[in-house]
Amino acid sequence: MNLLRVAEIARAILYEGYILYPYRPSAIKNRQRWTFGGVFPRAWAETEGGDPWHMQTQCLLRGNADAAVEVRVCFLQIVVREVYKLDLQGDDAEAAGEKVAAPVPWEEAIEREIVVPELPIVGLRDGPVSVPFDIPEVSEREPVADAGLVAGYVMRTAAALRGSIAIAADEVAGGVYRLSVRIENTTPWPVGKRRRENAQRSALASTHTILGVRDGAFLSLIDPPAELREAAAACVNQGAWPVLVGGEWDSDTMLAAPIILYDNPRIAPESPGDLFDGTEIDEILTLRILAMTDAEKQEMAAADTHARALLERVEALTPAQFGRLHGAMRRPGSQVDLAAGAALAVGARVRLNPKRRADIIDIVLKDQEAVIEAIERDFEDRVHVAVTLVDDPGRDLGLDRYPGHRFFFAEDEVELLEPEGGR
Numbered sequence: 001m002n003l004l005r006v007a008e009i010a011r012a013i014l015y016e017g018y019i020l021y022p023y024r025p026s027a028i029k030n031r032q033r034w035t036f037g038g039v040f041p042r043a044w045a046e047t048e049g050g051d052p053w054h055m056q057t058q059c060l061l062r063g064n065a066d067a068a069v070e071v072r073v074c075f076l077q078i079v080v081r082e083v084y085k086l087d088l089q090g091d092d093a094e095a096a097g098e099k100v101a102a103p104v105p106w107e108e109a110i111e112r113e114i115v116v117p118e119l120p121i122v123g124l125r126d127g128p129v130s131v132p133f134d135i136p137e138v139s140e141r142e143p144v145a146d147a148g149l150v151a152g153y154v155m156r157t158a159a160a161l162r163g164s165i166a167i168a169a170d171e172v173a174g175g176v177y178r179l180s181v182r183i184e185n186t187t188p189w190p191v192g193k194r195r196r197e198n199a200q201r202s203a204l205a206s207t208h209t210i211l212g213v214r215d216g217a218f219l220s221l222i223d224p225p226a227e228l229r230e231a232a233a234a235c236v237n238q239g240a241w242p243v244l245v246g247g248e249w250d251s252d253t254m255l256a257a258p259i260i261l262y263d264n265p266r267i268a269p270e271s272p273g274d275l276f277d278g279t280e281i282d283e284i285l286t287l288r289i290l291a292m293t294d295a296e297k298q299e300m301a302a303a304d305t306h307a308r309a310l311l312e313r314v315e316a317l318t319p320a321q322f323g324r325l326h327g328a329m330r331r332p333g334s335q336v337d338l339a340a341g342a343a344l345a346v347g348a349r350v351r352l353n354p355k356r357r358a359d360i361i362d363i364v365l366k367d368q369e370a371v372i373e374a375i376e377r378d379f380e381d382r383v384h385v386a387v388t389l390v391d392d393p394g395r396d397l398g399l400d401r402y403p404g405h406r407f408f409f410a411e412d413e414v415e416l417l418e419p420e421g422g423r
Contacts, residue, residue: 003210003212003253005245005246005253006210006245006246006253006255008266008267009245009255009261009265009266009267010074010208010210010255011274012267012274013036013037013206013208013255013257013258013259014074014075014076014111014206014208015076015206015274015276015306016036016206016258016259016276016278017033017034017035017036017206017276017277017278018033018076018109018206018276018306019033019276019277019303019304019306019307019310020033020276020277021277021285021288021289022288022292022296022300023289023292023300023303023307023310023311024296024299024300024303025105025106025299025302025303026299033107034076034078034107034200034203034205034206036205036206036258036259037055037075037204037205037206037207037208037239037257037258038051038052038200038203038204038205038207039052039053039054039055039075039163039183039184039185039203039204039207039239040052040053040185040199040200040202040203041053041185041186041187041188041189041199041202041203042054042184042185042186042187042189043188043189043191044189044193044199044202047191048194048196048199051196051199051203052238052239053184053185054182054183054184054185054238054239055182055183055207055209055238055239055240055258056180056181056182056183056236056237056238056239056240057179057180057181057182057209057211057237057240057242057256058178058179058180058181058235058236058237058242059178059179059211059218059219059221059235059242059254059256060172060176060177060178060179060218060219060221060224060228060231060232060235061121061176061177061179061213061216061217061218061219062175062176062177062216062217062219063121063175063177063213063215063216063217064175064215064216065122066120066214066215067120067121067177067213067214067215067216068118068119068120068121068213068214068215069118069119069121069124069167069169069179069211069212069213069214069216070115070116070117070118070119070211070212070213070214071115071116071119071165071167071181071209071210071211071212072113072114072115072116072209072210072211072212073113073114073116073165073181073183073207073208073209074111074112074113074114074206074207074208074209074210075112075204075205075206075207075208076109076110076111076112076204076205076206077109077110077112077135077138077158077161077204077205078107078108078109078158078159078200078201078203078205079107079108079109079110079138079156079157079158080105080107080156080157080158080201081105081106081107081108081154081155081156081304082105082154082155082157083105083144083152083153083154083155084152084153084154084155085151085152086150086151086152086153106303106304107201108156108304109205110138110158112135112204114131114133114165116131116165116167118214119167121169121177121179121216124167124168124169124179125169125170125171125177127168128166128167128168128180128182129166129167129168130164130165130166130167131164131165131166131167132162132163132164133161133162133163133164133165134160134161134162135160135161135162136160137157137158137159137160138156138157138158139155139156139157140155140156140157141153141154141155141156142154142155142156158201159187159201159202160187161185161187161202161204162185162186162187162188163183163184163185163186163187163204164183164184164186165181165182165183165184166180166181166182166184167179167180167181167182168180172228172231172234173227173228173231176219176228176231178231178234178235179211181209181211181256183204183207183209185202185203185204187202189202206258207239207258208240208255208256208257208258209240209242209255209256210253210254210255210256211242211253211254211255211256212252212253212254213252213253214252216252217251217252218244218251218252218253218254219232219251220232220243220244220263221235221242221243222243222262222263223263237256239258240256240257240258241256241257241258241259241260241261242254242255242256242257243255243256243257243261243262243263243264243265244263244264245263245264245265246264259278268282270282270324270325271325272313272314272317272321272325273309273310273313274306274310275310276306276310281325282325283325283326286314286317286322286325289310289311289314289315290314290315297311343416344372344375344385344411344414344416345372345375346372346373346374346375347371347372348371348372348416348417349369349370349371349390349416349417349419350369350370350371350372350385350387350414350415350416350417351367351368351369351370351414351415351417352365352366352367352368352369352370352387352407352409352413352414352415353366353367353413353414353415354366354409354413355410355412355413361407365389365407368389368390368391369389369390369391369417370387370388370389370390370407370414371387371388371390372385372386372387372414373386373387373388373398373399373406374386376408382410383410383411384408384409384410385408385409385410385411385413385414386406386407386408387406387407387408387409387414388405388406388407389405389407392405
């Protein structure tokens, strides 16, 4: 299992929706959090309805007789934070604590991970292996000082959680198995207790599963081999979306997320860090944070360590870092193979032959000789060849990526020239 490659993606998913713009606890939007990957107590789900009490992942893997799988279930345990002030007139100051509304009550979280050690595939064919888990309740008190004296305390509490992970495998073709992982929340829930807010505090939040295989390889459910398309379509995923992670040639790790992803997802290198709110893009959210009033920023910073770190990171962005958020093109590499068998590469000399004749630049640059400065790919997977003109007196500006001295063409609009001096 390639945990290094999946860790960054998994952490982003773990905190997806943790705190939403406008990042203030007083905003209604942030009183309705934990919207992704919730697995609620079974008794609540069956009596009140509408919320899932289990999550199921099914995927395909190819493996030999020695293949074994490892399962990691990750989620957040919700922690309620309340603030109390002390009635110093009483004999027992702590017992006389009175809950106050400021700072505003808030829900934090504890990261939880349940690791199921390696299980041989051959053993899983005999029936599901059930692994129970029991997360203890949390009750912590943190004193709050005023002028050197204890004036109150912050109380953090979290409900105990109980559940199980069932893992099974069945062979769907020669050496190909359907792996099933089912997570259930069996935390006791009093009949007749109907507040969803309380039920959510006994739920697994942002739940996702990381799967690893030894002596085998996972198969994509998005783009499965032709002979296994029916088997892939028959996989039943409930609340989970399994994708390959780790890179094009590495298929020993799969992530089953509560949100839809492509195979081999990755964090954009331009992103400076978690923004928690996946419904917006980094640049927009960063601008909105910077536009907050001082009072709004103070409330955001007081929410918790995650919100405070986000604010500090955004305010510390340099102009260069901020500029990177405006957009990017992905480089497929320093070389791209053409249909005719030749290869374009950075540094190669080419003759320009614009075919779209979209503007005067296409007409003026026809038949000009140029040098490939970069080969880049856009978000629609189209390749663009960036060039600088051989006869441009401002070519140095093009190499520094100044507009007007650096031009983009499709790969079929450039003709590869023989190197000077022949081959």
